[in-house]
Amino acid sequence: MQKQNKTLQAVILCAGKSTRTYPLTLTRPKTLLSIANSPIIRYFLDNLSGLVDEVIIVVNYMKEMIIKEVGDSYKGMKIVFVEQKQMLGTADAVIAAESYIKDKFLLMYGDDLYSQEDFKQILKHEYALLAKKVEDPRLFGIIQTKNNKALGIIEKPAANIDIGNLANVGVFMLDKSIFAYKNKIKKSSRDEFELTDMLSLMMKDKSFAIVEAQQWIPITYAWSLLEANEILLNKLTKSEIKGNVEKNAAIKGIVILGKNSIIKNGAYLEGTIIIGENCTIGPNCYIRGPTAIGNNCKVGNAVEIKASILFDNVHVGHLSYVGDSVIGEKVNFGAGSIIANLRHDNKTVQSFINGKKIDSGRRKLGAIIGDNVHLSIKTAIYPGRKIWPDIDTAPCEIIKIDKMKQWKGED
Template sequence: MYKCALILAAGQGTRIKSDLPKVLHKACGKEMVNHVIDTLRKADIADINVIIGKGSELVKEKTSSREVSYSLQAEQLGTGHAVKCAIDFLKDKKGTVAIFCGDAPLIKEETVVSLFEEHNSNNNTATLLTSILDDATGYGRIIRDGNEVLKIVEHKDCNEEELKVTEMNAGVYCFDIEKLLEALNKLSNNNSQGEYYLTDVIGILKSEGEKVGAVVIDFEETLGVNSRAQLAQVESILRKRINAKHMDNGVTLIDPNNTYIGADVIIGKDTIIYPGNVLEGNTVIGERCMLYPNSRINNSTIENDVEIQSSVILDSKVGEKTTVGPFAYIRPDSVIGSHVRIGDFVEIKKSVIGNNTKVSHLTYVGDAEVGENCNFGCGTVTVNYDGKNKNKTIIGNNSFIGCNTNLISPVKVEDNAYIAAGSTITDDVKSGELAVARAKQRNIAGWVDKRGLLKK
């Protein structure tokens, strides 16, 4: 049977006090609305429509890679009005549509699957998610007759008996598409807020004898975000879930409460991660890696048996059995080979470093292609910028770059070449040559005394 989903993502969220649309605030490194979209994709929902309003162009930009469609809610006149704005998406469709909130990123894949299964197996016209609370104050109550839902009553409208009900509405629904469209045409905004409420659709369907069911889930999954404090709460829950998943998969987290792993990060077994590490984006960490405290790795691939200490790696690749840091900075578009040493206070920018090469300390390598088995002395700089253009340095295999060398790009150092310490290289160095480019030393006798600098 055909199934699709709507995501309500039009609200600005005044309580969160931000110029950024609420659904674009991130939890564990990913926009809340993208958490929801990705969960729906995992639950095998291919056709997803996002209902946008405030900041619509920015929401489109941040969700465009997800291949979703959009409906515009120009005015925010309630949840029912939001769904009415997606009528063009729903018309002429037959099957089931589920409705989710773009600011509630904790919904689980298995919950989405069970919602559809419950809806279809019981031939329901509508099925909603609910939770049981010890204190449901402030929430709409679910009034049942056995397994069937009769109505949803807002807290302020509950009578004495209804206030005793502990089952609350989670704000997630499944509907038969054709029946939903019929009910939307009957929605009224005759209430104190002058808004169209999606909850009223349940009452309309029941008045017409339609079957409405519910699936009870953990309240944690229903949590939405309306403030920075709630965003922090959601972030904490997601982080615990993510870290637990990695530990279940064979990763050691020394202190899970202080380890920050993004939702899409992949980590191989027997990797050990110390506290303070921040792993972001589509990062992939191999097996048996050692991540000592306080590194940030974003959108990068780290192969097996790599050791990283207190370093930053962005949009790059690090080969197996390589060591990085402490205090190294690997900037975007760098490819570090295997068995490489990138040491303390080394910066690599948009460069390729060949296997078995050592760049041990206090060195800058930018816009360079470096071969295998090279050695960089302390203080080496590839001078890649002439004030107008970035230029390339090429260094062949088995080359030795002495301490405090400046390589003025564009320049090429061929295989098996040596450069003497303190040299400023402006011309190519051929294979087998030693390049020495520095002024001859002069010692001036008596200079200190003549300047009156002699200390007695």
């Protein structure tokens, strides 16, 4: 193993729009989606802390929100924002940062979750990429290998092409020599300049080590947040109560309770649950983990919440059920609103993404609800359905298909 490089810079690609995580990313960039009550970008920065001195974040879509969230420094690291002027692909995003890169740098996609230990391991090599074995190679960019060295990357190979199942997960140890290949690539079938094409050319000239990832949590669809939330919450080992728990509330598991939050009498909390600041939970409600509830939320009487994510300022009125769902900011549930999370035939739940039916792979999946939605009393929502931001439902309305509307800036 080579001596560890003194890598001073990291580059995070956060410019993309991410239509596959609509409706949540109609109102925020993907890297600001909340998992276990923290935006994705903060997991990157926390894991980079102590490893690099400077982080370059490439932005475009809703860039102001990312700049406001992160600021110009983070835990001693200097933060530099670079705008990708045109959305011409991942290679173009890296090229946008070229003039800011000094020499060696750690490059990563800005939407999946990785571990600090994996960052440490890849930093031990001059050139390397992070990889993970996958069940279905057709869904990923697969690395061509020989003697544990990378020879190239083939995006989503056809079923009749057998090159293994080691997927590129989006973290690379590089230096400025990558830019020697920027004028040697052509647009892909997606009409974009692909980073993997640049890397494949570079691999013909440089020896790239393969580091197998210990943790890779891909955030491909909105429901991917639920799996990520469960993985991160399962790492918690003890409760932390900064708010108030009334004497007749029951806690059966690990609970993180933020400042000025209260769990009222009759509330029953089971499993691993994180609750933000200034929340009111109960009385007489049932919350099952793994669940994350953001700041300034209210969970009313006779409400059940199970394995869900609630962003900030969500109000779930009395007699409501929220299961296996992701709820955007400032959503209000009228009394008796119910989200179904299980099909009668017990098959996995499907959902339409960009006009195509996608199998979530989940037996239980509730709703994905955008910001500022108001559900009137007794709204019922079928499994896997999505509601676009700023939509109001009618009393007793049944949401059988995605409830969408034209959104500003949406193609």
